[in-house]
Amino acid sequence: MFLISVxxxxxxxxxxxxxxKVAERFAVTKTDAEWRKQLTTEQFAVAxxxxxxxPYSGKYWDNHxxxxxxxxxxxxxxxxxxxxxxxxxxWPSFYxxxxxxxxxxxxxxxxxxxxxxxxxxxxxxxxxHVFDDGPKPTGLRYCMNSASMDFTKTK
Numbered sequence: 501m502f503l504i505s506v507x508x509x510x511x512x513x514x515x516x517x518x519x520x521k522v523a524e525r526f527a528v529t530k531t532d533a534e535w536r537k538q539l540t541t542e543q544f545a546v547a548x549x550x551x552x553x554x555p556y557s558g559k560y561w562d563n564h565x566x567x568x569x570x571x572x573x574x575x576x577x578x579x580x581x582x583x584x585x586x587x588x589x590x591w592p593s594f595y596x597x598x599x600x601x602x603x604x605x606x607x608x609x610x611x612x613x614x615x616x617x618x619x620x621x622x623x624x625x626x627x628x629h630v631f632d633d634g635p636k637p638t639g640l641r642y643c644m645n646s647a648s649m650d651f652t653k654t655k
Contacts, residue, residue: 528574528623535573543572546647550610550617550626555590558646563592567653569644574623576602578649579642585635587643594642595634603642605630618642 530538535548545551555561560569569579569592579594587593597603601621608617608629618627627648634641 526622526624530623539572540647543647546645547571547573547625547627550608551645551647552628553591553645553647558591560592560644560646560649560651561590563651565651565653566655567651568598569594569649569651571620571623571625571627572648572650573625574620575650576620576622578602578620578627579644581654587634587641589643591628591643592646592649593634594644595636595638595640597642603627618644620648 532544532548536544539547542551542553546553563581563584566581568577568581569584570577577598579592579596580598583594583596585593585595604619604621604624605616606619608615615629616631618630619625620627625648626645628642628644631641631643632639
C-alpha cells in the first residue's frame with residue numbers, strides 16, 4: 501500500500517515543481533485574470549490551459565495567404581506561411597518555426613500517450629504538438645491550434 505501511495509503522490513509533486521520552474525523562465529508572465537481580459541474564452545482555454553480546438557474549426561487550417569503566424573498571447577513570430585502545408589488533419593501544420601528559439605518543446609503525457617508539446621518561448625502559450633511525420637526538408641509536422649495564433653498578412 502505504501503508503494504502505491506508514493507507512486508501516486510510522487511509524479512504530481514514533480515509535475516507541479518516542474519511547471520513552476522517552467523513558468524519562471526518566460527519573459528512575459530500574467531495572471532489568469534490578466535490573460536482572460538486579453539483573450540477570448542476559446543483562446544484562453546487553448547493557449548493558457550493547453551486545450552485543443554476541434555479539427556477543421558479554427559480560422560487558419562485552410563488559410564493560404566502569405567504572412568506570419570504570431571503567438572496570440574504575446575505577439576512573438578512563430579511560423580511563416582511559406583512553411584505551412586496541407587496535412588489533412590484539420591489543424592494548421594508547418595514543417596518548421598520561423599526561429600527554432602521562438603518555440604519550446606516539452607514532453608506531454610496527457611491522455612495516456614507521450615507526445616511533444618510546443619509552447620511559445622516568450623510567454624509559455626500552448627500552441628500544439630510536433631510530430632515526426634511531416635514533409636521535407638525537416639520531416640516534422642508542427643500541428644498548431646488556430647486559437648493560439650494570430651496572422652499578419654505580408655505582400
